Amino acid sequence: MxxxxxxxxxxxxxxxxxxxxxxxxxxxxxxxxxxxxxxxxxxxxxxxxxxxxxxxxxxxxxxxxxxxxxxLLPQMEHAEMLIGQFAKGQRGTLRIGMECHPCYQWLLKVVGPYLESWPGVDVDVKQKFQFGGIGALFGHDIDMLVTPDPLHRPGLVFEPVFDYEQVLVVAEDHALAGKAWAEPEDLEKETLITYPVEIERLDIYTRFLLPAHASPARHKTIETTDIMLQMVAAGRGVAALPRWLVEDYGARIPVRAVQLGEAGIPKQIFLGLRERDREVDYLNSFMKLAREVRWS
The missing domain is CATH 1.10.10.10 (Winged helix-like DNA-binding domain superfamily/Winged helix DNA-binding domain)
Known part of the structure; x- marks a missing residue:
């Protein structure tokens, strides 16, 4: 029929x-x-x-x-692609979706060793799924999703692979640069620069400002990490990023990381995949390697 x-x-x-x-x-x-x-x-x-x-x-x-x-058609086309690769003696392609702007630099630490370990598997990183990766997983547009904020759904599995701390980023000569930690009220006269993401998915708001009923004087968005940090270094505002990323850029850009609150804001990077794919060996190997690679 x-x-x-x-x-x-x-x-x-x-x-x-x-x-x-x-x-x-x-x-x-x-x-x-x-x-x-x-x-x-x-x-x-x-x-x-x-x-x-x-x-x-x-x-x-x-x-x-x-x-x-x-x-159905994306699933059928994906299956045909994989079977065609198997027929040619290839292992397949691992298509990774990014739902995290600053996670790309971390991912590069994993991809290099992974390609060495799996010469029969190609890796394709798709950043167009930033903050919309769940649909991409279900639609078979990607095989794995990198996200710091997993949305658990039936049929999907998310595994934590990397622990980090979300910190405030300020210019090295900023008044907050010498403090042990920043308080929410410290940002009430600041311009807060973030990625273009809904406030409900920004930890600086949900876990720091909103619980204290505080808000920045101004909020602006920038898509690129490099430009964001250049703006912070020039005294045009403050931002919130992973500590490892700030320390890496800090060698080249005059910015400093300041702990958010006395307890800090601990975070994790998660890798998500379809539950029925969790036994695929080269996907499991990527997860295992991601747990082992540390930022230095």
Missing amino acids: IERSHLEILRAVNQQGSLTAAAESLHLTQSALSHSIRKLEQQLGTDIWVREGRQLRLTQSGQYLLSLANR
């Missing part, structure tokens, strides 16, 4: 916007594409789409089939 080709047609029409463009992308004639859907409609006893002028509108049945296509 419902075949893969039907799902591919629906996805192509949705992506391309017209029957003509969809047919070209699938290397079919428009008549062959239309005939395939008409035959399916006859078998199912319902319309898949209806014409409204020059536009196509999916019916309720068509919308359901499109959602099915968006779930």
Whole structure:
């Protein structure tokens, strides 16, 4: 009844916007594409789409089939890619999604030794999934997610692999640079620079400022770590980053790390993967290596 080709047609029409463009992308004639859907409609006893002028509108049945296509086709394509790699004697590709701006530098410490240990496995790092990696895991766009803030969902497994401390970053001549730790009220006259992330996912807010009913004088966002630290060094604001990252940049940029509160803010980097993939040897090996590699 419902075949893969039907799902591919629906996805192509949705992506391309017209029957003509969809047919070209699938290397079919428009008549062959239309005939395939008409035959399916006859078998199912319902319309898949209806014409409204020059536009196509999916019916309720068509919308359901499109959602099915968006779930199943990526999994099938991923399986075919892996099987093709196995057939060529390759082990596969480990696709890692980043849901953490500063974690990229840490990841580089792991990838080098991993590639040496697994010559048959390629590694691809996808940063476009920053702060949206759960859907990417479920959609088989990635195989592993690097995140400091795991969102536990049925079917996913998250393992902690690296402990670190979130600290306040200030210029080396800042008044807070000499303090043992910063208090929330110390930031009330400061410009706080963060990555462009919802406040609900920023530890500097959820674990430091908001519990004390404090807020910075100004909040601005910057995407790039290097620019953020240059802004801090120039006295344009303060930021919150992992201590290991600040100490690494501190050798090149005049910034200092200050503990957030008397107890500090301990954090962990987690690696997440689909539960059914947890026994895949080269994924397990990456997790094991990630636990062993330490920042120095």
